[in-house]
Amino acid sequence: MEEEGARPTFFEQICRTSADHPEREALLSDDDVVTYGELPQIITHFEDCLRQAGIRPFTTVGVQIAADIPHILVALALLKMNCSQATIASTDSASRNEAFARRLNIASILSMKSGADALHPTTNDFIVTHRKHDEVNPPPDFSPIVFLTTSGTTKDARITPVDEKKLAANCFQWRSFPAGSRSLWLAPVEQNVGKRTRLMDIYCGFTSASMTKGPRTWANIVNFINRNKLTQAYIPILDISGFMHSAAQRLDPSVALSTGGTRISWQFRQQILKKMTGNLYVRYGMTELYSIANARPEDHDENETVGLPTMGVDLGVGGKTKKTVAAGQIGEIRMKAEGMIDGYYDDPIETAAKFRNDWFYPGDLGSLTKDGQLVVHGRADDMMILNGINIYPSEVERAFDAHPNVAASAAFPVKSRIHGEIPVVALELKLGSQITEAELLAYAREKLGMRGPRKIMLLDKLPRNALGKVLKTELADKLNRTNERNKT
């Protein structure tokens, strides 16, 4: 792949890989295999079907296909046709999908009949709903857009427009991966990270594998990886957490296990290293830019680093007065890279707040170690100021994660007119734990002093989104509702 200059389009790049490595598998699942030699023809066949079904170039198409391989083939055909696209999640409600389609001016919604041939469908296998939409003239330098939605743990989900050129630029962050890498992405294709990474795999000439049969147990995943000779697996932290108790088999040491999407404590990393694999990567990424930093197996320690910046990413940590703070000091994280989006779709206010002077400010707090590794301390919005004392959620969570009875923790503020922000922590205890709230508060006082939480919420499960991020706004709402009921 070229380092600089005009990037090939997805189809051009696929044709190159097809010529150089025709036997290499591009897409594989328990049911189907597509080699790079076959891929250009199959994409062109999909394109023909979509054109015959009435999909027009330069329009925006909603894709409602949950199966990995047909979804990616449709996505590649739409890119070739110069159509923008957005995923219409099959799990979302019809009213939510309708609002989303209207907001994006979607011209057609595309799905496939059940039982259709995943690789060689006919035009009749596609169900196309044409919608009323505003005709828009494409600009001369039009590059089809893949609209991705952000995870939306803090506010409503934002729409992130990543055009084909930026998507191609993202792929150059993966130059460090060996040629011919073979990946399993356990995130569903209908989620933004699941779709983007599968597309990026194809652009890079990698093999993108999908599990389509059998329950997703740890044993089945390990067998699937071994059977298909995969070299890396991305598994969302929520799934890893679910597998932890039943993980009797370790991954082959040559297979890299990647995870991320939320803070992953040192205690949890130790459990993964002990039970699953020593070849663990912890990623810090953003929909707005893709991969920001990546902690390698040798980087894990109690600092909970997310590693050095990914190749091509310019990363900084600054304060209110200093653009760059000293190593170890906490400041606001900023970043830029070639594949970064220019702003959010339809949201100039949030765009102005987050994209400033060519940098993207995600709203996270972080510090850099002396050797340049990034440590994330949570969201700036979540930082609590209690009677003038700055308290970071991560320091509270780290203290509780080290407690032998605690399985997971999430610190968040309760707003106070008098005191500013009062720290509270929600805890998920380990099975069979008998510890009381009073004992946990005493523990916090001993470990954290004034910086400790003033209230403990014990929950069976912390509320999390599909990527495993704790939904702190839900926790705050839950506490507020409880307090309203208890109000004297």
Add this chain to the structure above:
Amino acid sequence: MNAAELRKMVVDALTHANAVGISDHPSREAFLEGQEDISLDDLEIDSLAAMEFCIYLELNHGIEITPDELEEVISVEEIAGVVRKCISD
């Protein structure tokens, strides 16, 4: 909230605030029963404990009191009076 519940809430809040002397004060039970008061001379309530007392009441009972409002009081019964006034306001 009746007077006994109010006294219990104040004692709980002082205990959480680490007001030294409240947990094992000889008149604690008598205070809870409304028979005796406890002088603040017997307790160690510094500015930190006063702040923690206020945070406890706000977080657990939605009662907003500032540490300043406790500056002039000289007994636990008077603290209960400040809280009672806040509730009735």
